[in-house]
Amino acid sequence: MTMEVWPGKPYPRGATFDGTGVNFAVFSQVATRVEICLFDPRDPSKEIGRFDLPEVTDLTWHGYVPGLEAGTLYGLRVHGPYDPRNGQRCNPYKLLVDPYAKALHGEVDWSQPVFGYPLGNEAQDLMRDERDSAPGMPRCVVVGNDFDWGNDRRPDVPWRKTVIYEAHVKGLTMRHPKVPEHQRGTYAGLAHPAVIEHLLKLGVTAVELLPIHEFADDSFLGEKGLKNYWGYNTLCYFAPEHQYASRSTPGAAVNEFKGMVKALHAAGIEVILDVVYNHTCEGNHLGPTLSLKGIDNTAYYWTMPEARYYLDFTGCGNSVNASSPAGARLIVDSLRYWVEEMHVDGFRFDLATVLGRMGKGEFNPHAPIFQTINQDPVLSRVKLIAEPWDVGLGGYQVGGFAAPWREWNGKYRDALRRYWKGDENLAGEVGYRLAGSSDLYQEARRRPQASINFVTAHDGFTLHDLVTYSHKHNEANGERNRDGADDNQAWNCGVEGETDNPEVVSLRERQKRNLLASLFLSQGVPMLVAGDEMGRTQGGNNNAYCQDNELSWLDWNLDERRQSLLEFTSRLIQFRHRQPVLQRRRFFQGKQIWDSEYKDLTWFNPDGTEMRQEDWGKPFVRSLAFLLGGDAIPSLDERGQRIIGDALLVLLNAHHEPVGFTVPAPAEGTRWVIEFYTADDRRGPEEPVPAGPFELTGRSLAVFRQVPRD
Known part of the structure; x- marks a missing residue:
């Protein structure tokens, strides 16, 4: 297969189909020659053409072939130094995948000579293997750009959501x-x-x-x-x-x-x-x-x-x-x-x-x-x-x-x-x-x-x-x-x-x-x-x-x-x-904000008292609770509008035995209802919970939500 090869352009790298031909561009600062091998799409094992990239611009080898179409199969062969001691491993006997290829066809066959050196040789990788690896290599595919995206739009979901x-x-x-x-x-x-x-x-x-x-x-x-x-x-x-x-x-x-x-x-x-x-x-x-x-x-x-x-x-x-x-x-x-x-x-x-x-x-x-x-x-x-x-x-x-x-x-x-x-x-x-x-x-x-x-x-x-x-x-x-x-x-x-x-x-x-x-x-x-x-x-x-x-x-x-x-x-x-309240943009301050009677975050001991600094270091603390203050937290939507959320009370008990918690009194005119209870997923939502004692099963978690009183 003979073909005309024009100088082409060094960018974009890879193989680019423009509707009338294909531009190839491969970066290598050590190559002395870069070949493109073409393969038959009907029989990818059959090589149907080979040519050198004729130009080098800023260490990028490039060439343009008019008449080539999307679907063309190809691979690279790079000539240059094979000097492993100095880190160079060019070997033109090895067909290479273009690192900028937009699609591949076929798999690596490990039974073929895809290693750059002869296996089993005492010198191992210091000697160059001169067997052709093409039978064991996937082919690169020239890709067109015919997909209709229509009115596709990115969802652009905020991180907090x-x-x-x-x-x-x-x-x-x-x-x-x-x-x-x-x-x-x-x-x-x-x-x-x-x-x-x-x-x-x-x-x-x-x-x-x-x-x-x-x-x-x-x-x-x-x-x-x-x-x-x-x-x-x-x-x-x-x-x-x-x-x-x-x-x-x-x-x-x-x-x-x-x-x-x-x-x-x-x-x-x-x-x-x-x-x-x-x-x-x-x-x-x-x-x-x-x-x-x-x-x-x-x-x-x-x-x-x-x-x-x-x-x-x-x-x-x-x-x-x-x-x-x-x-x-x-x-x-x-x-x-x-x-x-x-x-x-x-x-x-x-x-x-x-x-x-x-x-x-x-x-x-x-x-x-x-x-x-x-x-x-x-x-x-x-x-x-x-x-x-x-x-x-x-x-x-x-x-x-x-x-x-x-x-x-x-x-x-x-x-x-x-x-x-x-x-x-x-x-x-x-x-x-x-x-x-x-x-x-x-x-x-x-x-x-x-x-x-x-x-x-x-x-x-x-x-x-x-x-x-x-x-x-x-x-x-x-x-x-x-x-x-x-x-x-x-x-x-x-x-x-x-x-x-x-x-x-x-x-x-x-x-x-x-x-x-x-x-x-x-x-x-x-x-x-x-x-x-x-x-x-x-x-x-x-x-x-x-x-x-x-x-x-x-x-x-x-x-x-x-x-x-x-x-x-x-x-x-x-x-x-x-x-x-579960989608905070900023970290909690542990203090009252705006006109709420709650702090944005409060930690409790099971007995209902606020946790003190010394409580956190106690070795056997496996049960604790926290209250998220609902409208005390300045939550804003993407337009800057204030979002009013619910106050949530979360009880956690990683102890193997039940632990009695004291549920704090809700704000005036409200009540607590169960939203989740992992010990019994049939309870809640909306099951009322009075303030005061609540026994939390061993190894369980409960979530209460504050709602207006009927």
Whole structure:
């Protein structure tokens, strides 16, 4: 196949179809030659053309081919130095994925020579392997821009109203009976009306999707008959994972993903992506050569002073260097693409501390990549969430990021888990967490919404398993139960695993309600993991990253207990939406505001006396109460109008025995009614509660609401 190649342009990077041809642009500061290989869309294994990019501008190789169309399949070959000791690993025998490709077709075949060096050789990676890797590599797809967004508008939900639902695209719908079989496990399945109806009834305002960037499976998992289910093994930061498309046509995932976003937006639900810009699937110096490693290794990755080896802050073999111009630009260009072209509403950054590492690898909350994102007119307007830790020295940075970033609050998770299983010396910690974690965020002039509160996440126990198992049971992962965290702050309520014992079952259901109620009564932004509202179990597996099967997929066939938990969770979230006192923009002051007779927040001992400073440090304080002052709190809507909310009284008893509380007298002309009581979810709402003694069952929580007296 002969073709005419024009000089083209150095921007945008990647392959861009303009209606009459395709412009190719590839950055590499070490390349001596860059080839584009074209493949037959009808037979992707067949190469049908090859040409050099003829021009280099500012270290970007580029060329334009008139007549090429959307749907064209291609790959890169980069000529340049193969000198691993100095960090250079160019190898033109290895077909590479364009890091700016908008779609991929096919999978990495680990049985093919996709490593840049001959396996088994004593010199290992120091010698270049000269076998062609093309038979084992996915093809890049030239993508058009023919999707009709219509009147799509971002929901732009304020942080104070945000409720996040962390979900896996495939796992959410693989067993959903109302989703057509060919759409189960796909973007189209997530956009199905039955799924959206569930989200709306539940009350969530945003879905946070586990990684949907194209990722590579792991060779060691394939050998065990397992798969990388979660997808934290990125191959390309611009392409949506094609296995989640309901059609196999090359590039079909792009428009199907857009259709999913459009459908969720129409329902008022935002889309947040869990993104893995901290490392790639190319691993360490003994990993494969699939993309960045063969294009310009040291421009994109952190390397040690002996540049053959990688600095690894992730535990995955390599770390993307966001402090380098090339690494930072790749990340920012990718983010802008997903916002501008794919219409997503925000990002959760996996191991975000890696992005802030500079110099010799130390973390800086004001690193250039953060400043660039914060000042960007597009990116600064979307939701930005950091997982504020990595595995490197000084990597735990909860409270260490700067506005406008929000953070997964791991201290919230740990405190609430420990409190409800009955640990001591937690009163002060729990007080801070329920009230928005001012100890972490207020000094830096951040707001309560800086804290993303969660009790469970995709990694770790599900909510059901958290109260059913005290120890992990990861045997199915094939690592002799050595993988996954050992410290889970979990409690099995007296029996390890499932049981028919009615007392244990009752306690477990109560504990689930306690944890959910605590989450949605807390200041900050709550995050719920998909399936926790329905008692999903993974059989005690707390590291199901490789379980692409019914262990991970949601079971929508609900028995009475699971249906009851779903209804309870929905009531909780809807209650939160109705109560501005639970959506604070600012931290509590502990004093009277405006004309209310209540303080904005008051903490009580069970006997009804206000808690004093010395009370917080008492080791056996497992029972406490707090009063949110309703109209004492200056809640304003987005137009600046004052919102009048209800006063709420919350009683918490993590002790195993009943505790007598004294309910304070309500304001004149009002009375207390039960809104929630986790010991008996049949009580309330609207059941009256007189002032005075109230016995709170062991390990339970109650919420009273102040209403006008009849």
